[in-house]
Amino acid sequence: MATILQKIAEQVLSRTTFSSLAMDRARDAAVDTIGCMIAGRNDESVATLTRAFDREIAQGGEARLVTGGSASAPLAALINATAAHALDFDDNFHPARAHASAVLVPALLAVLTSGAVTSGRRFLESYLAGLEAQAAVGFGVNPSHYNRGWHATATVGSIGAAAGVARLLGADKEVTAAAMSLATSFACGPKGQFGTTAKPLHAGIAARNAVDAARMALAGMSGRLDILERRQGFLDLFGGDEAHGWEGLTFDETHIIEGRGLVTKRHPCCASTHRAIDALLDLKQQHALAADDIVRIETKVGISAARNLAYPTPADEMQARFSMQYCLATAFLKGSLSLSDFTRREIQRPEIREFMPRIEMQSYSPEEEKGVERLPHIVTVTTRNGRIYSKSRLHAKGSIEAPMSEREREVKFMDCLRWANRHASEAAFQRLGALAEFETLSRDNAFWSLISDGPHPRPGP
DSSP states (O other): OOOHHHHHHHHHHHOOOOOHHHHHHHHHHHHHHHHHHHHHTTSHHHHHHHHHTHHHHHHOOSEEOTTSSEEOHHHHHHHHHHHHHTTSOSOBBTTTTBOHHHHHHHHHHHTOOTTOOBOHHHHHHHHHHHHHHHHHHHHHHTTHHHHHTBOTTTTHHHHHHHHHHHHHTTOOHHHHHHHHHHHHHHOOOBGGGTTSTHHHHHHHHHHHHHHHHHHHHHTTOOOOTTTTTSTTSHHHHHSOTTOOOSTTOOOOSSOHHHHTOOBOOSSSSOGGGHHHHHHHHHHHHHHTOOGGGEEEEEEEEOHHHHHHOOOSSOSSHHHHTTOHHHHHHHHHHHSSOOGGGSSTTGGGOHHHHHHGGGEEEEEOOHHHHTTOSOOOEEEEEEETTSOEEEEEESSOTTSSSSOOOHHHHHHHHHHHHHHTTOOOOHHHHHHHTTGGGOSOBOTTSHHHHTTOOOOOOOOOO
16 A cells, blocks of 8 residues: 555655646746845845854865855755745745745755756746645645644645655655655754744755755665654654644645646745735725724734734844734835834834834634635725724735735735846746746756845845
8 A cells, every 4th residue: 555655755746747837837947046045145144144153165066056156955955945944925825834845946046057968847836846746745734733833834844745755856755755754854843943043044044954855865865755754753752733734635636736826925934924014905905095094904814923023113124024913014104014114213213113012913822724725815904083993815916816916926026136136127037937838947047147136135124
């Protein structure tokens, strides 16, 4: 009887045809992640890694760095994925409860070495394989695993991405299952690190783990193929009290990116804030609300979201990304959120600090959440004249239920380039949009010139 990892490996390698919709969404996710990776390359979390590994980077390697230069494939995956997740602007994938693309895209890019040339289409097919594997692993443990406190980007993400890297490297089903088994031994990442530079590092570690696991498996190393479901395996140790396992796991004819999709982030902060931000901006527009009108803003969110948002009075830009109070106050006062709102100078603006105490957050009870995959986030505004306005959002802007337009995606990409002190050329966005048509991708060709043009100073405080 096949184990869960063998079933997943069989599925992701036997799916050899993909719809145009699946390919388009994979391309959009890759381009969005590359934009986030470029934007994050000057973040302190990335600068710390380049200092830590300066000798290895000075020696160069087979894989390109978004910061400029090159390094070994595992180190490139570590640095580039940390950059992709550094500003919390990268996408979310609900079936895995993970920042799927911030792990997958840099991991796949890292193995595009000078001796490993592939096509844009094969790159995207490997991305889709890794995404489907992440969803399948997440199926057995989430949301219990995530609610227990595990950062699934670093756990589920690592295991699933190993399958994508293995596919890109030409592994067969046995090697792909072995790669996922090894990645299971690497999986870790507590959500208690949210609000620190260790949080984006989780994506970097997961990408590095995926590269290492796939390469080790190709060299002949293996682990137990029932490590997900067996006693003292992933489900047993990581699943949490309500994880149901993989007994009902099935694979649809259409890829999961078609039915569930990804959520492209509209706001550069924790996704736990996004539905509340969207609801508040809806209310502001619908009722022409001004700051002086507001007495109180109450939010009701999921339990895990409330736990994620642990900084009601943030002390720095990283904490601000995990502060409902800061994100809602800034979005309301400015009408939107951008990367420039998350600097040490901006988070201390008096008008924002004065507005933040009007914002309260509560969560659903365990009884309300029991047996429900997803509940809406609710924002209630009380005005000085006694009027009360309420708005709920089940889906954030950027989901397939409320998609961003092509122009909105482009605007986001340009914001990322400007933040990185790159020339914000629409041509780069358009050229990356033709990713599936690239005949060859390697560390040495024009594709990488769209991503890295050397180191740049970090924007001002």
